[in-house]
Amino acid sequence: MLEGAINVLTDEVGPGANSPGGQGNGTTNPLRTGGNLVQLISPAGERINHPEFDVWIKDVSDYQLLSLYEDMVVIRRIDTEATALQRQGELALWPPLLGQEASQIGSVRAIRSDDFIFPSYRESGVAYCRGAELGEIIRPWRGNALYGWDPHRINMATPQIVIGSQTLHATGYAMGIQNDGADIVAFSYLGDGATSEGDVNEAMVFAASYQVPLVFFCQNNHWAISEPVRLQSRVQLADRATGFGIPSMRVDGNDVLAVMAASRIGLDRARKGGGPTFIEAVTYRMGPHTTADDPTRYRDANELEDWAAKDPIVRLKSLLSVKGLLGEEAQASVQAKADSVARELRDACATMPDPAPLDVFNHVYSTPHSWIDHQKDHYSRYLASFGGSSQEGAL
Amino acid sequence: MIKEFRLPDLGEGLTESEILSWKIAVGDTVELNQVIAEVETAKAVVELPSPFAGKVAALHEQPGAVVEVGKPIVSFEVSDDAPAATAAEAPLPPASEPAPPPASEPAPPPAAELTAASLTARTEATEPTSGSPGEAKPAVRREPNLVGYGAFVEETGRPVRRARRLMETSTATLPAQPSTRPRSTPPVRKLARDLGVDLASVPGTGPQGLITREDVQGYVGKDVGGATEGETGVGQPLVPDGAAARERTVEREQRVPIKGVRKHTAAAMVASAFTAPHVTEFLTIDVTAAMDLLDRLKASRLFAGHKLTPLTLVAKALLVALRRNPTLNSRWDEENQEIVQFNYVNLGIAAATPRGLTVPNIKDADAMPLLELSEALSTLTEAARAGKSTPSDLSGGTISITNIGVFGIDAGTPILNPGEAAILAMGAVRKAPWEFNGGVALRQVMTLSLSFDHRLVDGEQGSRFLADVGSIMSDPAMVLTMV
Numbered sequence: 001m002l003e004g005a006i007n008v009l010t011d012e013v014g015p016g017a018n019s020p021g022g023q024g025n026g027t028t029n030p031l032r033t034g035g036n037l038v039q040l041i042s043p044a045g046e047r048i049n050h051p052e053f054d055v056w057i058k059d060v061s062d063y064q065l066l067s068l069y070e071d072m073v074v075i076r077r078i079d080t081e082a083t084a085l086q087r088q089g090e091l092a093l094w095p096p097l098l099g100q101e102a103s104q105i106g107s108v109r110a111i112r113s114d115d116f117i118f119p120s121y122r123e124s125g126v127a128y129c130r131g132a133e134l135g136e137i138i139r140p141w142r143g144n145a146l147y148g149w150d151p152h153r154i155n156m157a158t159p160q161i162v163i164g165s166q167t168l169h170a171t172g173y174a175m176g177i178q179n180d181g182a183d184i185v186a187f188s189y190l191g192d193g194a195t196s197e198g199d200v201n202e203a204m205v206f207a208a209s210y211q212v213p214l215v216f217f218c219q220n221n222h223w224a225i226s227e228p229v230r231l232q233s234r235v236q237l238a239d240r241a242t243g244f245g246i247p248s249m250r251v252d253g254n255d256v257l258a259v260m261a262a263s264r265i266g267l268d269r270a271r272k273g274g275g276p277t278f279i280e281a282v283t284y285r286m287g288p289h290t291t292a293d294d295p296t297r298y299r300d301a302n303e304l305e306d307w308a309a310k311d312p313i314v315r316l317k318s319l320l321s322v323k324g325l326l327g328e329e330a331q332a333s334v335q336a337k338a339d340s341v342a343r344e345l346r347d348a349c350a351t352m353p354d355p356a357p358l359d360v361f362n363h364v365y366s367t368p369h370s371w372i373d374h375q376k377d378h379y380s381r382y383l384a385s386f387g388g389s390s391q392e393g394a395l
Numbered sequence: 396m397i398k399e400f401r402l403p404d405l406g407e408g409l410t411e412s413e414i415l416s417w418k419i420a421v422g423d424t425v426e427l428n429q430v431i432a433e434v435e436t437a438k439a440v441v442e443l444p445s446p447f448a449g450k451v452a453a454l455h456e457q458p459g460a461v462v463e464v465g466k467p468i469v470s471f472e473v474s475d476d477a478p479a480a481t482a483a484e485a486p487l488p489p490a491s492e493p494a495p496p497p498a499s500e501p502a503p504p505p506a507a508e509l510t511a512a513s514l515t516a517r518t519e520a521t522e523p524t525s526g527s528p529g530e531a532k533p534a535v536r537r538e539p540n541l542v543g544y545g546a547f548v549e550e551t552g553r554p555v556r557r558a559r560r561l562m563e564t565s566t567a568t569l570p571a572q573p574s575t576r577p578r579s580t581p582p583v584r585k586l587a588r589d590l591g592v593d594l595a596s597v598p599g600t601g602p603q604g605l606i607t608r609e610d611v612q613g614y615v616g617k618d619v620g621g622a623t624e625g626e627t628g629v630g631q632p633l634v635p636d637g638a639a640a641r642e643r644t645v646e647r648e649q650r651v652p653i654k655g656v657r658k659h660t661a662a663a664m665v666a667s668a669f670t671a672p673h674v675t676e677f678l679t680i681d682v683t684a685a686m687d688l689l690d691r692l693k694a695s696r697l698f699a700g701h702k703l704t705p706l707t708l709v710a711k712a713l714l715v716a717l718r719r720n721p722t723l724n725s726r727w728d729e730e731n732q733e734i735v736q737f738n739y740v741n742l743g744i745a746a747a748t749p750r751g752l753t754v755p756n757i758k759d760a761d762a763m764p765l766l767e768l769s770e771a772l773s774t775l776t777e778a779a780r781a782g783k784s785t786p787s788d789l790s791g792g793t794i795s796i797t798n799i800g801v802f803g804i805d806a807g808t809p810i811l812n813p814g815e816a817a818i819l820a821m822g823a824v825r826k827a828p829w830e831f832n833g834g835v836a837l838r839q840v841m842t843l844s845l846s847f848d849h850r851l852v853d854g855e856q857g858s859r860f861l862a863d864v865g866s867i868m869s870d871p872a873m874v875l876t877m878v
Contacts, residue, residue: 089403
């Protein structure tokens with residue numbers, strides 16, 4: 001379904017559609033059917049020219065292309081190592097990102113460092129590229145903390161487990177940007193299942209109404225745990241957004257360049273006051289929903305095979321090889337980087353200190369709060385009643 | 396250095412998993428993250444990657460074994476200086492030197508006004524090392540449980556959900572088993588776990604059958620009494636599985652080498668049974684008053700948070716009665732042709748542990764007030780069940796109690812723990828029609844069985860002792876006449 005599917009961005013909202021009192025916007029995003037999917041690198045690794053998207057990535061040099069590849073290899077390796085750590089009892093849970101490397105890297109590498117990212121729980125690769133420490137990425141999954149990193153340090157919120165809630169946070173943040181008159185953008189990740197949630201629909205209503213600087217980046221990985229996307233939506237997900245008056249694009253989410261171009265278009269529109277954009281990156285969750293899930297229970301093995309043929313890393317590797325950019329030395333270097341990151345991740349996990357019982361109170365509010373202090377005081381006296389021996393205290 | 400790999404919780408809150416197959420054998424050299432076993436949880440079949448690089452020293456479980464989370468399954472011989480993480484082997488072509496990533500060049504400003512922002516790979520110079528595993532695809536191949544329910548699949552062809560095996564085989568043949576867990580709340584579940592109560596057998600009085608804290612406490616206190624307290628029992632619920640048994644294709648006989656705790660138990664029992672002439676006496680008593688006392692004590696501030704069971708009271712009654720009948724607390728020293736009279740009591744409690752029967756004892760139990768005694772009982776039995784009894788716990792006992800009531804049994808002829816003069820078996824606390832105030836009433840009744848070494852103890856002394864224990868248990872106030 002991906003083959004040769006090149007399409008023009010047709011999402012510009014016609015003038016007047018969003019103007020006060022403007023009525024129908026039925027002409028925006030004309031109904032798409034079939035393979036209306038933007039693709040700049042074919043599954044075989046050929047560069048496909050595109051009259052409108054090419055301009056958005058023409059600055060991507062060979063070296064940068066190689067660096068995109070490196071990041072994708074590294075985050076796949078992070079994913080593999082974290083999955084192993086879960087199987088070894090070091091992490092309680094891990095949501096794998098296998099297969100979604102191009103969607104994550106292509107988008108995050110388009111985002112400016114002062115833009116603010118609101119992720120779901122699967123964007124570990126995004127967090128890595130954003131500068132989160134490896135220990136910070138796995139900390140909540142080890143159960144050592146309720147958060148990963150300081151959101152203000154890397155301008156990225158901590159993982160949101162509640163499906164789709166982050167889109168509301170992002171919308172609110174974007175409204176704040178609007179009030180401040182800043183030229184930054186809120187960038188919210190979500191999944192295909194989230195588009196069925198009330199939160200996301202509310203977020204799109206507000207984002208469209210206020211024309212906030214926001215990009216909804218939806219990784220359609222085809223499965224909401226065991227629920228296939230085709231049962232959730234009778235239309236393509238990108239078309240759900242147009243119902244709210246939000247222009248949308250549908251790109252090959254396993255094509256790092258297409259993802260990057262689409263992200264830049266969305267960010268540019270937002271920065272220039274053009275309002276929100278919805279990007280559907282069509283990708284595939286090649287692993288389980290989390291390490292506690294068994295996809296073979298509900299998913300056909302053939303489907304996995306089909307998607308393995310569209311692997312984002314293999315595709316970019318072919319392109320790099322054809323361009324002569326991926327010699328042995330470069331390969332070894334990328335591999336060494338991935339290995340060292342994997343080792344660093346394992347070390348961070350092994351040396352992570354356990355939290356103290358009272359730590360749970362520390363980051364509820366950013367400022368002192370009398371009721372939390374009250375609870376903390378009670379709890380500390382409760383703990384003390386065990387006579388000093390370290391107790392979990394719960395229950 | 397030997398390192399153990401303990402079975403982790405592979406899902407979210409799972410308590411056990413089945414080893415399906417081993418991918419390694421003792422003596423094999425394994426790499427970090429090499430797949431060592433295939434394991435089936437309630438949720439999925441998963442592959443276990445090795446957490447260490449080293450040599451396989453022992454496999455602790457056989458394929459087919461259902462293993463509790465936290466139990467060691469493999470031991471590795473790991474070289475002392477090699478932390479697990481560094482022993483890894485690269486998954487793909489092994490990396491030699493980590494050349495500086497080519498990506499770290501600053502990006503030229505992109506087209507339009509766009510973000511030059513982050514067009515460089517996230518490459519901090521990290522030291523080069525090889526990491527680990529490769530394509531460990533978490534892909535698995537069976538279909539135990541479904542996460543979520545899923546919708547009906549349109550007839551579009553491919554992913555068709557397979558029928559559940561369990562459903563096919565079970566509907567008609569399997570005896571009814573509670574299919575859902577009893578409704579309760581986490582704190583009450585914990586309480587039940589602590590008290591050794593199986594929630595499935597507790598009737599819930601809350602809304603929609605919710606089992607409340609009071610239900611659990613009431614169940615422990617009254618309904619089954621001794622039979623619920625799990626002091627000595629491991630409390631395996633007996634699951635009727637006739638159909639499953641028929642399906643099973645095991646050999647008709649199995650030969651297991653005699654070793655370990657079983658061997659030790661056998662030797663001790665034979666030695667005891669054939670050196671000490673045993674006499675067993677029985678006494679059935681109305682323990683309603685004692686059970687009421689137990690309830691009052693449990694509700695009292697003094698005992699809040701402490702585990703009080705019928706065993707606690709029987710132990711205390713035995714200790715009081717022993718003071719009046721010291722010959723029951725003595726030892727026959729054949730070698731020196733002497734009778735050793737103990738002026739202290741190390742009270743043994745027979746405990747059925749996962750490893751077999753052990754009789755750890757509470758040192759100087761006679762000097763303990765009830766509160767301390769209840770604590771000591773809890774500590775002792777917990778340690779025994781966890782297999783953590785120390786050699787000192789297991790030696791030096793002077794008299795023992797065995798609680799056969801936890802198995803729903805009334806009476807028996809217990810065999811003496813070698814070297815001790817007496818052992819008391821307490822039966823289940825049952826509701827039974829019983830003489831009360833000249834009429835017949837439904838009372839809580841228990842049978843005590845006392846075996847003693849007739850070389851040391853005459854029928855008279857044994858009988859007096861048993862009568863004393865019985866009189867305390869049927870009317871706890873009688874203690875006032877004995878101390």
